[in-house]
Amino acid sequence: QVQLVESGGGLVQAGGSLKLSCVASGGVFSINHMGWYRQAPGKQRELVAAISSSSSTNYADSVKGRFTISRDNAKNTVYLQMNSLKPEDTAVYYCNLRTPLGREYWGKGTLVTVSS
Numbered sequence: 001q002v003q004l005v006e007s008g009g010g011l012v013q014a015g016g017s018l019k020l021s022c023v024a025s026g027g028v029f030s031i032n033h034m035g036w037y038r039q040a041p042g043k044q045r046e047l048v049a050a051i052s053s054s055s056s057t058n059y060a061d062s063v064k065g066r067f068t069i070s071r072d073n074a075k076n077t078v079y080l081q082m083n084s085l086k087p088e089d090t091a092v093y094y095c096n097l098r099t100p101l102g103r104e105y106w107g108k109g110t111l112v113t114v115s116s
Contacts, residue, residue: 002026002105004095009110012085016114020080022095022107030073033098036080038091038112045094049080053100063089085114 008020020036035050049059049069057069068081078095095107 002097004097004105004107006093006095006107006110009093009112011113011115014085014087014114014116016085017081017083018085018112020082020093020095020110020112022078022080024076024078024095024097027097027099029076031100034069034071034078035096035098036069036078037094037096038089039094039109040088040091043091048093051078082112085112087114087116090114 003025004022006020006022008018010018012018031053033050033052036048037045038048039045047060048063049057049067051057051069051071055071059067066084071078090113092109092111094109097105
């Protein structure tokens with residue numbers, strides 16, 4: 001059974017930085033597609049960034065140039081470096097794993113709050 005545990009959220013001032021981590025257990029990490037999603041109060045969950053098993057990446061337009069997703073297969077970990085944070089980045093951030101067969105797993109989320 002795959003489990004995902006996020007960490008690194010917190011309170012930061014606008015313009016600041018945070019780095020989120022997501023450690024996966026169970027399964028073969030390197031073959032899976034990983035992503036970070038977020039859900040702000042009253043809004044739908046949205047994709048923030050994703051990285052494939054070959055480390056190709058894609059980003060939401062709202063975070064391009066500010067956020068960077070990366071993965072360390074030796075540590076079964078995916079990261080999200082968030083720079084130049086804005087109040088509108090405030091949300092619960094969720095880690096997502098998608099297997100080659102399309103099965104998905106979610107972490108419980110980590111809260112990021114950006115104050116103005």
